[in-house]
Amino acid sequence: MTVHASETWVGWVSWVMDGDTLVLVREGHQEPIKLRIDGIDAPETCQPGGPEARDMMIRLALRKQVQVVQVSHDSYGRQIGRLSVEGRDLGAEMVRSGMAWAYRFSSGKGPYAALQRQAQKHKRGLFAANEDAMSPHIFRKFHGSCHGL
DSSP: OEEEEEEEEEEEEEEEOSSSEEEEEETTOOSEEEEEETTEEOOOTTSTTHHHHHHHHHHHHTTOEEEEEEEEEOTTSOEEEEEEETTEEHHHHHHHTTSSEEOOTTTSOOTTHHHHHHHHHTTOGGGOSSSOOOOHHHHHHHHOOGGGO
16 A cells, blocks of 8 residues: 555545445546545445445435545555545444444554444444454455455
């Protein structure tokens, strides 16, 4: 992952790929940008909880103006950033509701770790089932990505 100085900009969400990856059009530009939300990891769309996480992100962001604090790029060429809609941090909303795990690529823990503990304690979203929900990182190790299914 290549880290660049953070940059703040405004965009419009044109597509939600899954619970942590969106397609945006930056204000004043025409080319779409694929952006991964920093600090979270949502289930793959083909794993349990994946469609629900994507649906929640659709409700939070689709066709809405977002403020982006771009922090880096990942190895897949996606931009990585923090997103907010009208001051609401979308990463925090996803973790608070139990629709994503707190996750930081380098350390494994992200800025939303306390929100994840609350979601687990209150059995919200992915954490409502008696068995442990499988994080996307582990899911991909056993099943590969959804694109291969």
